[in-house]
Amino acid sequence: MSEFSGQTHGDTPAAKSAARLNDEMLSSMAPPTWRWYALAFVLGAVVAWGLYAFSYMVATDMSCTGLNRPVMWGLFIVSFVFWVGLSHSGTMVSAILRLSRAEWRRPILRAAEAMTVFSITVAGLFPIIHLGRNWTFYYLIPYPNQRGLWPNFRSALLWDAVAITTYIIGSTLFLYLGMLPDLAIARDRSSGWRRRVYAVLAMGWRGSAHEWSVYRKASTLMAALIIPVAVSVHSIVAFDFAVTLVPGWHSTIFPPYFVIGAINSGVAAVITLMIVIRKAFRLEEYLTPQHFDNMGKLLLVISLLWSYAYFVEVNITWYAHEPIEWEVFSFMANRYTPILALMILANTVLPISTLCFKRLRRSIGVMLTVSVLINVAMFIERYLIIVPTLSRKNMPFMWGSYFPSWVEISIAVAAFAGFGLLYLLFAKWFPIMAVADVRELKEREAEVRLGRAKLPADVKDEL
Amino acid sequence: METLGIFNDVDTAARAVEELIRAGFAEDRITSLTSVPYPDGVLVKREPRSWFRWVSLAGGIVGAATGFLLSAGTSWVYPVQTGDKPIISPYPTGIITYEFAMLFAIIGAMVGMFLEMGLPPRGGRLYDPSISDGCIGVEVSVASRDEIGRAEEVMKRAGALKTISEGTV
Numbered sequence: 001m002s003e004f005s006g007q008t009h010g011d012t013p014a015a016k017s018a019a020r021l022n023d024e025m026l027s028s029m030a031p032p033t034w035r036w037y038a039l040a041f042v043l044g045a046v047v048a049w050g051l052y053a054f055s056y057m058v059a060t061d062m063s064c065t066g067l068n069r070p071v072m073w074g075l076f077i078v079s080f081v082f083w084v085g086l087s088h089s090g091t092m093v094s095a096i097l098r099l100s101r102a103e104w105r106r107p108i109l110r111a112a113e114a115m116t117v118f119s120i121t122v123a124g125l126f127p128i129i130h131l132g133r134n135w136t137f138y139y140l141i142p143y144p145n146q147r148g149l150w151p152n153f154r155s156a157l158l159w160d161a162v163a164i165t166t167y168i169i170g171s172t173l174f175l176y177l178g179m180l181p182d183l184a185i186a187r188d189r190s191s192g193w194r195r196r197v198y199a200v201l202a203m204g205w206r207g208s209a210h211e212w213s214v215y216r217k218a219s220t221l222m223a224a225l226i227i228p229v230a231v232s233v234h235s236i237v238a239f240d241f242a243v244t245l246v247p248g249w250h251s252t253i254f255p256p257y258f259v260i261g262a263i264n265s266g267v268a269a270v271i272t273l274m275i276v277i278r279k280a281f282r283l284e285e286y287l288t289p290q291h292f293d294n295m296g297k298l299l300l301v302i303s304l305l306w307s308y309a310y311f312v313e314v315n316i317t318w319y320a321h322e323p324i325e326w327e328v329f330s331f332m333a334n335r336y337t338p339i340l341a342l343m344i345l346a347n348t349v350l351p352i353s354t355l356c357f358k359r360l361r362r363s364i365g366v367m368l369t370v371s372v373l374i375n376v377a378m379f380i381e382r383y384l385i386i387v388p389t390l391s392r393k394n395m396p397f398m399w400g401s402y403f404p405s406w407v408e409i410s411i412a413v414a415a416f417a418g419f420g421l422l423y424l425l426f427a428k429w430f431p432i433m434a435v436a437d438v439r440e441l442k443e444r445e446a447e448v449r450l451g452r453a454k455l456p457a458d459v460k461d462e463l
Numbered sequence: 464m465e466t467l468g469i470f471n472d473v474d475t476a477a478r479a480v481e482e483l484i485r486a487g488f489a490e491d492r493i494t495s496l497t498s499v500p501y502p503d504g505v506l507v508k509r510e511p512r513s514w515f516r517w518v519s520l521a522g523g524i525v526g527a528a529t530g531f532l533l534s535a536g537t538s539w540v541y542p543v544q545t546g547d548k549p550i551i552s553p554y555p556t557g558i559i560t561y562e563f564a565m566l567f568a569i570i571g572a573m574v575g576m577f578l579e580m581g582l583p584p585r586g587g588r589l590y591d592p593s594i595s596d597g598c599i600g601v602e603v604s605v606a607s608r609d610e611i612g613r614a615e616e617v618m619k620r621a622g623a624l625k626t627i628s629e630g631t632v
Contacts, residue, residue, distance in 0.1 A: 018498070018597025142533060150541060153534040153555045162559055166566040173573050185498060188592035203582040206590050208602070211580050212500040213509045218576035221516060225572060229565045236558060243554075440499040 025433040028281040043421040050414020071390040071402035076130040083123030089266020090116030092230040095223035106437040107286040113175040118422040163236040181436035234262040248328040248389040257309040268374035289362035296361030303351035332388035346377035467589040467627045468618030476599035479621035496600030515575030522571020530563025
């Protein structure tokens with residue numbers, strides 16, 4: 001019999017207090033309920049449908065997609081850019097807050113870092129799905145072979161492959177590093193095969209003074225290393241577009257614009273996940289309105305930055321009125337007016353008009369609406385960057401249009417379900433809250449007497 | 464040989480550390496086991512220097528060399544002349560070199576961290592699961608069985624809930 005017992009050791013007041021915190025924060029690892037199984041089944045069914053659609057595409061050919069000449073990049077590449085963007089913020093927000101020692105970060109760290117790992121994993125599948133001959137994807141890997149093939153590093157596809165591999169490995173290690181002390185706690189509170197798995201993953205962690213000292217320095221170093229990687233990944237995805245001579249893409253603002261868009265999308269997704277986790281695992285005591293208030297401020301700043309970058313790009317296109325660029329823009333504005341309007345509404349008007357107000361930032365319902373709509377808008381933004389531009393590329397005799405087929409829509413929807421399923425499994429098997437981090441904060445919030453007052457002890461280590 | 468005392472709270476554990484030092488146990492032979500980190504000196508003083516960052520730096524240098532050799536070396540071995548542009552294009556070479564440097568630096572940081580921590584340990588080490596639930600462990604390295612008895616006595620006098628000389632993680 002193997003289970004996560006949540007059993008406590010020690011019966012003294014101090015031990016009970018820490019044990020209670022462990023119990024509450026590790027409640028997500030309790031044996032699954034029927035609701036959990038039902039959700040896992042639904043998500044699994046959608047993923048299975050997506051796998052069927054993918055198999056159908058492999059068995060026939062790419063003609064079952066809506067891709068055509070000139071629109072050779074469709075929903076797969078839109079999804080790729082969207083998921084890379086989503087992955088951007090989890091690790092980056094966590095790393096920035098860690099480096100700036102923002103204490104309120106602690107309850108949201110794990111949710112954000114796990115989101116990065118799963119969304120970049122989903123993102124990494126889309127270029128392979130888009131390849132057409134998916135089974136030859138390993139041609140990207142440089143190794144001596146009898147075919148005499150060797151990848152051409154001048155190809156932007158290879159830059160993506162290298163950057164995404166770096167980011168997947170880096171963000172997984174960053175997530176693992178953060179979980180190390182919590183895996184030891186999970187090891188001590190479980191039995192059977194789960195205990196053996198956690199024991200292997202915890203690597204014999206005991207929490208000695210030396211281990212903590214090195215661990216904290218390593219966390220800071222990893223945070224400093226992962227931020228430039230995160231920025232580079234989305235910049236390189238932007239290079240896929242910006243280094244071409246396609247009107248609307250060949251723009252110097254693209255890399256920073258993509259990075260800002262990615263952070264916008266990622267911060268909104270972290271807020272959405274915080275709300276879901278808070279409700280699902282009854283973590284209201286740990287994910288408080290203060291956390292949503294702070295994340296709301298961050299989202300407001302990023303929304304303003306995104307709006308600035310977007311309108312600079314559009315205004316300059318409009319003022320210059322270069323014929324082909326203007327053609328692309330006016331085609332996009334005329335053909336896709338409703339979704340363009342929704343994008344501007346959800347990405348600019350709504351966040352700026354709501355997140356300025358503290359009361360609204362502290363409202364869970366408002367934050368859920370704003371954060372979900374921002375990601376809808378960001379998906380539309382990716383679509384509007386790719387599809388209208390390719391539809392009206394340089395040569396008028398090659399102008400065309402695109403609408404995704406059922407195969408593409410199925411795979412894109414399955415990606416969302418796959419992400420949800422991975423997150424669901426993760427939350428059941430691993431601590432979804434950064435237990436040691438939150439408990440450390442609780443310890444340091446202990447009050448000390450100073451004169452006649454009792455004040456919170458706020459001790460910060462030199463790292 | 465080691466012995467481990469389990470304490471209810473930080474104050475009692477800190478008192479035990481002081482008593483152990485007073486009883487003649489050198490401070491570098493005493494360490495604390497906790498499930499949350501405490502600032503330096505609350506329980507024991509730690510070695511401020513750390514060397515694992517050098518492993519990360521070495522990883523970064525090896526990664527940069529690997530990335531450069533892969534991208535520039537490929538262009539060198541399989542030259543593709545494009546207009547009058549250089550055979551080794553600085554743009555892709557820079558991107559691949561940078562990504563490999565960062566990847567290897569990150570892996571180096573993790574490897575170096577585990578090496579410096581001494582994890583995973585070669586043999587079993589003393590531990591008690593109650594530490595996860597907030598108890599504090601004070602571990603003393605000793606040279607003989609006599610010293611184990613002496614250390615245990617000091618810790619029990621200082622308020623240890625129990626002492627352990629066997630039982631590993």
